[in-house]
Amino acid sequence: MNWLCGLIGEGIAKSRSPAMHEREARNLGLPLVYRLVDTDNWQSDSRGLADILRWMERFHFNGTNVTHPYKQAVIPLLDELSDAALAIGAVNTVVFQGGRRIGHNTDWSGYAANFRRTLPDVSLNRVGQVGAGGAAAAVAYALLSMGAARLDIFDVASRRAADLAERLGSLFPEARVSAASCVEDVISGADGIVQTSPIGMDSHPGSPFSSDLLDASQWFSEVIYFPCETPLLAAARAKGCRTVSGVGMAVFQAADAFALFTGVAPDRDRMLSEFD
Known part of the structure; x- marks a missing residue:
């Protein structure tokens, strides 16, 4: 065949x-x-x-x-x-x-497999996610399936973030899933941050937020794989964050x-x- x-x-x-x-x-x-x-x-x-x-x-x-x-x-x-x-x-x-x-x-299963391989021991007590589009929905589903206790989602399209939080909150009632009104709210106090927006791709250059918002104690996950390392991923690593690219x-x-x-x-x- x-x-x-x-x-x-x-x-x-x-x-x-x-x-x-x-x-x-x-x-x-x-x-x-x-x-x-x-x-x-x-x-x-x-x-x-x-x-x-x-x-x-x-x-x-x-x-x-x-x-x-x-x-x-x-x-x-x-x-x-x-x-x-x-x-x-x-x-x-x-x-x-x-x-x-x-x-x-297969985005969700691919993300989960890569996360378990690269960050097997990090805390999922509170996770911040930037982006609420198609790939973001899969990543959020993966995080909650892996046991995230709290997931805060921000997207520049606030209605999209709210809809995603509501849908996933009903699927995972044991977790706290909410939409945030600004990107600072999902990053401050989080154990880790997941960047799921297309900003940073070669076709969508830029950064969805300033790396100054990150703390060295946080882990940082990027879903973009082209380029293999976005400027934000490089900046997070330079700050001391444990990082994982979107390649896996x-x-x-x-x-x-x-x-x-x-x-x-x-x-x-x-x-x-x-x-x-």
């Missing part, structure tokens, strides 16, 4: 996803091709997701990953959601199966997606060691 997979996103020309999937497929002896569908360059009368998904089905794609800014917008176009995708309210992996589009979320999350979410596309379990440690 030959596999054809893809990634839908905006400004994704430099994505490492094709290399990760195709390299691991070669290691396993699987004939797999992975193609980018960058909506910045999509040539069609319609630039909509529905048009892209129909195109993929017409060319017999087995599945596709979905990234910023389509992880939530894709949901109404799907036939079925996994339990995690439904709870999170975001999809990063779509499998085309039997004429149906099935949405999954990117690799482990790709590994989980690879398994969904092919039905074959990849070697996750090998994928991480070969990431470049």
Whole structure:
């Protein structure tokens, strides 16, 4: 069997996803091709997701990953959601199966696996999160699944943060989940901070907040992996914070997606060691 997979996103020309999937497929002896569908360059009368998904089905794609800014917008176009995708309210992996589009979320499992690997002994008593979009929802779900007792969420779109806090609070009633009105409130007094906004990506340069707000006693987690080290991550490390980049999350979410596309379990440690 030959596999054809893809990634839908905006400004994704430099994505490492094709290399990760195709390299691991070669290691396993699987004939797999992975193609980018960058909506910045999509040539069609319609630039909509529905048009892209129909195109993929017409060319017999087995599945596709979905990234910023389509992880939530894709949901109404799907036939079925996994339990995690439904709870999170975001999809990063779509499998085309039997004429149906099935949405999954491997961001949360990828983040959790990387967090346990890199920061296994840190406190999750109080966690601050910056960002409330599609990737942020998955990370928040992962943190609460790992036992975070309190999670404070800030987003410049305050309604989005409030909606996410309300939804996750109902799923994890034993935890305290709330939306904060300013970024300082989620950072001050927190055991650790997770940066889940797209600010800091090569396509979205800048920093979502000043590193001056961080304290050396805090841990700091970044979900961005392109670049591998954002200026904020570097500044947090320089202050003495224990830090973790977004590389591990990117690799482990790709590994989980690879398994969904092919039905074959990849070697996750090998994928991480070969990431470049």
